[in-house]
Amino acid sequence: MLVRVSDLNKTFRRGAEVINVLSDLDLQIDRGEFLALMGPSGSGKSTLLNLLAGLDRPTSGVIEVAGQRIDSLSRKQLAHWRARHIGFVFQFYNLLPVLSAARNIELPLLLTNLSSAERKKHVATALDIVGLTKRAKHTPRTLSGGEQQRVGIARAIVTDPTLILADEPTGDLDRNTGDGILDLLDALNREHGKTIVMVTHDPHAANRASHHLYMVDGRVSNEMAA
Amino acid sequence: MKYVLLIVSNLKRHVLRTILTIACITVAFVLFAYLGAIRTAFSMGVSVAGADRLIVRHKITIIQLLPQSYESQIEKIEGVEDATHATWFGGIYIDKKNFFGQMPVKPEEFLRMYPEMKLPKDQMDAWLRTRTGAIAGRTTAERFGWKVGDKIPIQATYWTKKGGDRNWTFDLVGIYDGDETLDKSNFFFRHDYFDEARQYGQGQVGWYYIRIKDPSRAEEIVKKVDATFANSPAETKTETEKAFVKGFADQAGNIGAITIYILGAVFVTILLVAGNTMAQAVRERMSELGVLKAIGYTDAQMLALVLAEGVFIAGIGGLLGLYLGSLAVSAGDPTGGALPVFTFTPRDKVIGIAFVFALGIVSGLLPALQAMRLNAVEALRRE
Numbered sequence: 001m002l003v004r005v006s007d008l009n010k011t012f013r014r015g016a017e018v019i020n021v022l023s024d025l026d027l028q029i030d031r032g033e034f035l036a037l038m039g040p041s042g043s044g045k046s047t048l049l050n051l052l053a054g055l056d057r058p059t060s061g062v063i064e065v066a067g068q069r070i071d072s073l074s075r076k077q078l079a080h081w082r083a084r085h086i087g088f089v090f091q092f093y094n095l096l097p098v099l100s101a102a103r104n105i106e107l108p109l110l111l112t113n114l115s116s117a118e119r120k121k122h123v124a125t126a127l128d129i130v131g132l133t134k135r136a137k138h139t140p141r142t143l144s145g146g147e148q149q150r151v152g153i154a155r156a157i158v159t160d161p162t163l164i165l166a167d168e169p170t171g172d173l174d175r176n177t178g179d180g181i182l183d184l185l186d187a188l189n190r191e192h193g194k195t196i197v198m199v200t201h202d203p204h205a206a207n208r209a210s211h212h213l214y215m216v217d218g219r220v221s222n223e224m225a226a
Numbered sequence: 227m228k229y230v231l232l233i234v235s236n237l238k239r240h241v242l243r244t245i246l247t248i249a250c251i252t253v254a255f256v257l258f259a260y261l262g263a264i265r266t267a268f269s270m271g272v273s274v275a276g277a278d279r280l281i282v283r284h285k286i287t288i289i290q291l292l293p294q295s296y297e298s299q300i301e302k303i304e305g306v307e308d309a310t311h312a313t314w315f316g317g318i319y320i321d322k323k324n325f326f327g328q329m330p331v332k333p334e335e336f337l338r339m340y341p342e343m344k345l346p347k348d349q350m351d352a353w354l355r356t357r358t359g360a361i362a363g364r365t366t367a368e369r370f371g372w373k374v375g376d377k378i379p380i381q382a383t384y385w386t387k388k389g390g391d392r393n394w395t396f397d398l399v400g401i402y403d404g405d406e407t408l409d410k411s412n413f414f415f416r417h418d419y420f421d422e423a424r425q426y427g428q429g430q431v432g433w434y435y436i437r438i439k440d441p442s443r444a445e446e447i448v449k450k451v452d453a454t455f456a457n458s459p460a461e462t463k464t465e466t467e468k469a470f471v472k473g474f475a476d477q478a479g480n481i482g483a484i485t486i487y488i489l490g491a492v493f494v495t496i497l498l499v500a501g502n503t504m505a506q507a508v509r510e511r512m513s514e515l516g517v518l519k520a521i522g523y524t525d526a527q528m529l530a531l532v533l534a535e536g537v538f539i540a541g542i543g544g545l546l547g548l549y550l551g552s553l554a555v556s557a558g559d560p561t562g563g564a565l566p567v568f569t570f571t572p573r574d575k576v577i578g579i580a581f582v583f584a585l586g587i588v589s590g591l592l593p594a595l596q597a598m599r600l601n602a603v604e605a606l607r608r609e
Contacts, residue, residue: 055520055602076524083522090606094517098235108521110228155521 002163002195003029003052008061010047010218021047022218025061029197034189036209037199044218045199046167052197053086053165054078066162083111087156089166093148095140101151102127102136108159126154129192130184146177153184157194164188166198170205182208233534236507244539247503251543251585252550254496255578259551261485262574267559268481278441279339281470282434282451285461289314291430292460294421299454300434305447307439310335313417313432317380317394319370326366327412328380329432330420339435342404349374349400357419360396363410365559367401374398378413386425394423406569436464493585500589504536508593515597516605529598536590537583544582548575 005027012019022044029035037045050056051063054070055078063071070081087108095104102123109119127133130150140148149169156164166185170178186208188194200206214221237244282300284290291313300309315328333353337343345353345361352374353359362372372378375398382392396415404410421428438447444466451464508515515528523531552570559568 050603053520076526079519079522079524081522082520086522088520090517094513094606096232096235096514096517098239099232103231103235107232107518110232111522111527116228 036206039215085162087161091168248543252547255547256551279467311431352399359399360415361400365410519602532594537586540586
């Protein structure tokens with residue numbers, strides 16, 4: 001088991017009102033699993049993804065990733081932990097427009113002690129995996145949406161993270177391009193053994209995952225094998 | 227070093243805005259260098275005045291003369307090591323705008339009083355041999371293209387020659403030099419020639435320079451000198467050279483304070499311009515900063531990245547401004563002689579560099595703190 005979540009609660013305050021976004025949530029994700037998190041807007045799936053990424057802290061409960069509890073880490077410890085263990089794929093790619101594809105992919109590696117030559121080697125490998133070796137020097141503006149998302153995925157895998165978290169990775173793409181991205185995630189899962197958690201609204205995208213998890217009102221509604 | 231490309235790339239985001247901001251900072255630091263040189267010109271005499279030198283002048287005003295016989299009386303006062311005199315000549319070289327100080331002095335005594343003035347021995351010997359001989363500071367000699375051996379005509383405004391002739395001609399026998407703090411604009415000629423040739427005022431001089439043995443006793447000796455000539459037809463006012471030079475400088479107003487006020491206003495404006503640019507630059511890329519946080523950049527790294535951008539912009543603009551300002555100052559005194567010591571001092575350069583980096587840090591501080599405190603989840607939600 002790679003991820004263990006138990007009795008997880010997350011509440012937000014809006015004035016005097018307390019909103020329970022996640023309630024007593026229990027979850028286990030095995031190493032090598034490709035999990036699709038589904039559910040309507042406001043069901044808490046993005047909040048859960050942020051908590052698994054260490055971007056946010058739970059109100060209560062336990063989050064354990066690769067044997068380490070992250071719910072009690074400080075902001076600084078969480079930042080270091082994210083750099084080592086998490087690869088994040090965003091819906092809108094979130095590339096830095098002033099940097100080339102290769103430099104965008106290199107960003108997480110700047111946080112490591114790797115030399116410039118080693119960083120270049122890692123970037124080249126990531127570019128090769130996502131099939132964009134020839135577009136390395138292009139800036140995001142000159143890349144298509146699908147290519148930008150491939151760069152985003154390359155940035156997420158370049159540090160060889162423990163867990164890849166994808167927030168609606170095909171949400172901004174047409175069906176064909178989205179399928180290409182799903183093929184890539186599928187390959188990362190099957191061929192490279194990467195554990196992936198993907199938030200999606202799209203049943204077509206969710207069908208590519210090995211497991212599905214449906215959330216309603218901050219609780220797991222159903223879980224079944226694909 | 228590995229973050230430099232990231233910092234530089236962010237500056238390319240809005241090239242025109244970056245260039246304009248850098249240009250503003252450059253102009254501010256050119257002004258800093260130039261106004262610094264002006265302030266130095268008015269205060270340099272004060273800051274380099276010898277602590278062991280006193281000036282004795284007429285009690286009422288400096289334009290009233292003192293008897294030459296005072297010299298021997300001053301030298302007898304206990305604590306006085308040496309004394310000599312000078313007189314303001316105030317002539318015109320070709321045109322009124324060619325202003326520089328001209329004073330008759332006793333060559334050996336005067337150069338002994340001012341060892342910081344460097345004059346080659348052969349030129350000193352020539353001065354002692356030539357009654358009409360004169361020496362000029364390097365600045366003035368270069369300004370008018372004078373060479374040793376030239377005849378220098380000076381038209382008197384007050385000190386006419388016997389018979390009423392206003393034209394004095396001196397033989398340039400030497401050019402004195404010194405470090406950058408020395409006023410190298412003056413023109414000195416021999417008192418004995420002046421005293422003999424002038425139509426009136428024989429036996430009288432403008433003021434005395436005194437060297438004292440112990441600078442800590444200056445106050446005591448000042449009182450002794452003035453007491454010596456109390457109740458005489460020409461009572462004296464003795465003061466330290468610093469006070470004397472400051473009195474001269476203050477006639478033009480408190481230039482130091484004025485330049486500081488102007489620079490203060492310029493820097494506050496530039497701080498607002500640079501600060502606004504940095505704030506805008508950070509505000510418009512919150513989601514990108516959120517991404518950096520999401521992939522593992524710590525709060526401290528975010529703070530450092532944004533601060534480094536501010537320092538980078540200020541560094542380029544400020545150092546370029548200091549360099550251009552230094553070039554402008556080295557082109558020389560813009561007044562054509564009224565500011566003889568016109569220099570951008572090493573001390574001001576160091577202060578300038580410190581200001582450059584302070585500007586960078588202060589202008590980037592608020593946006594940097596904003597980036598540091600940024601909540602990645604909220605920042606990514608802004609997309």
